[in-house]
Amino acid sequence: MPRRRSLYWPHNMLKMRIIPCLDVHDGRVVKGVNFVDLVDAGDPVEQATIYDAQGADELCFLDITATHEGRESMYEVIRRTADVCFMPLTVGGGVRTTEDVRNLLLAGADKVSINTTAVTRPEFVAEAAEKFGRQCIVVAIDAKRTAPGRFEIFTHGGRAPTGIEAIGWAERMVELGAGEILLTSVDREGTRKGFDIALTRAVADAVRVPVIASGGMGTFEHLLKVTQDGHAHAVAMAHVLHYGETKVGEVRAHALAAGLPVRAA
Amino acid sequence: MSAKATVIDYGSGNIFSISHALEHSGATIELTADPKRLAEAERLVLPGVGAFGKAMEQLRACNFIEPILRFVETGRPFLGICVGMQVMMDYGEEFGRQDGLGLVAGHVSAIPPTDADGAPHPVPHIGWNALDATEQDWQGTILDRVGPETAVYFVHSFAAVPDSQGHILATCDYGSRPVTAAITKDNMVGTQFHPEKSGPAGLRILENFIASA
Numbered sequence: 424m425p426r427r428r429s430l431y432w433p434h435n436m437l438k439m440r441i442i443p444c445l446d447v448h449d450g451r452v453v454k455g456v457n458f459v460d461l462v463d464a465g466d467p468v469e470q471a472t473i474y475d476a477q478g479a480d481e482l483c484f485l486d487i488t489a490t491h492e493g494r495e496s497m498y499e500v501i502r503r504t505a506d507v508c509f510m511p512l513t514v515g516g517g518v519r520t521t522e523d524v525r526n527l528l529l530a531g532a533d534k535v536s537i538n539t540t541a542v543t544r545p546e547f548v549a550e551a552a553e554k555f556g557r558q559c560i561v562v563a564i565d566a567k568r569t570a571p572g573r574f575e576i577f578t579h580g581g582r583a584p585t586g587i588e589a590i591g592w593a594e595r596m597v598e599l600g601a602g603e604i605l606l607t608s609v610d611r612e613g614t615r616k617g618f619d620i621a622l623t624r625a626v627a628d629a630v631r632v633p634v635i636a637s638g639g640m641g642t643f644e645h646l647l648k649v650t651q652d653g654h655a656h657a658v659a660m661a662h663v664l665h666y667g668e669t670k671v672g673e674v675r676a677h678a679l680a681a682g683l684p685v686r687a688a
Numbered sequence: 689m690s691a692k693a694t695v696i697d698y699g700s701g702n703i704f705s706i707s708h709a710l711e712h713s714g715a716t717i718e719l720t721a722d723p724k725r726l727a728e729a730e731r732l733v734l735p736g737v738g739a740f741g742k743a744m745e746q747l748r749a750c751n752f753i754e755p756i757l758r759f760v761e762t763g764r765p766f767l768g769i770c771v772g773m774q775v776m777m778d779y780g781e782e783f784g785r786q787d788g789l790g791l792v793a794g795h796v797s798a799i800p801p802t803d804a805d806g807a808p809h810p811v812p813h814i815g816w817n818a819l820d821a822t823e824q825d826w827q828g829t830i831l832d833r834v835g836p837e838t839a840v841y842f843v844h845s846f847a848a849v850p851d852s853q854g855h856i857l858a859t860c861d862y863g864s865r866p867v868t869a870a871i872t873k874d875n876m877v878g879t880q881f882h883p884e885k886s887g888p889a890g891l892r893i894l895e896n897f898i899a900s901a
Contacts, residue, residue: 436817436818436860436861436862436863436864437813437814437815437816437817437862438815438816438817438818438839440815440816475887478887480816502704505704505705505708506708507708509705509708509709509712509884509885509886509887509890509891510841510885510886510887511841511885531704531705533843533885556737556738556812557812558812558814558843558844558845559843602812602814603814631808631809631810632810633810633814633815656815686816686839686887687837687838687839
């Protein structure tokens, strides 16, 4: 039976993914706007379990701890999450060495996301992909509009400019071995004003790996727009879910109703 | 007493996810790196990630090959997952031709880098994809009560190509081509996808395996 493909969906027959993202600091979920003003928002495993029950397609943990102790608590969070959540888990934050990647995978992560180290040492992406396979290497790109039609890479939670142009950077990361791009709009992060469509589309059209759009999800209309106009393969969301106003199930139901190929949970 | 499942630990990737998922599905798990334990296994699970040749090499180095073949002869349920399914075939073509366990006639070859229209598409095939029915009846199999169109989670660059269509339990559509998603022969089943990462559908598949005898 041929499947209905009424809307734009060029990504073979893969389902569009809805990915809740949790920022984790010292083993606790934190929330902030534009990566600052963080407040405690509970136990990551508890929240992961809730998202699992609601039918999330994947989970993303971003470890924003800088300390060694914090890193250890992150492994524990991953182990506890993998005990109770039966879906893919992506973990990022402070990944600097192949040993970091190995430890995260052994703790139960399915994919590891590399951000700052990809900027300071791009060949690390190739090393990690060679060692563990590109299917588990995600490169996280934080991009900011710096001039009309120009996007640049920022590091350190969107505070440090690098001067690197984002689209070419994404292409280079995929050449080096990124199996997926987690693309965050620094301008939209935490604002719930909608995704940066131009940014998402430019990157998604430039690379042949899935692009996860992140930063700005506020309404169901935003979700539709970033997949239809932005060509995103997957959508990451944080604020809109964390404050409990919206459930993954509702997002999915709206996506289904709009004809998007989401998984029928 | 709950059903028992023995999971082979031969140093191929993360075996904890599959163990937890089997436990969640109602099984008592024995994780073993000891080939002698296979003789007493009620049902056997062979997980695996990475390359075909590497997985076979590790099974050989850990002396698991003969015990696995003997276990399958007993007629007790056997489940191979991902590369654990691929090595059930005669041979693989990842990094040159490598012998498999030869439990199911056929081979393992690379997913083409282009779709049926010749347009480039991503390999590995990663993500949630829907199961398509073949000529096989799913009733009484691991896909019992898992309808066609159910999405499960795939991560792979190579796929099994059984000689007999009768050994293909399910496929999925990637780039308008069928990719083997699950195989079956006698007391054996294999899934290319990861049931332990496939949410409620995956857990149902594992429950079905645990209920099989």
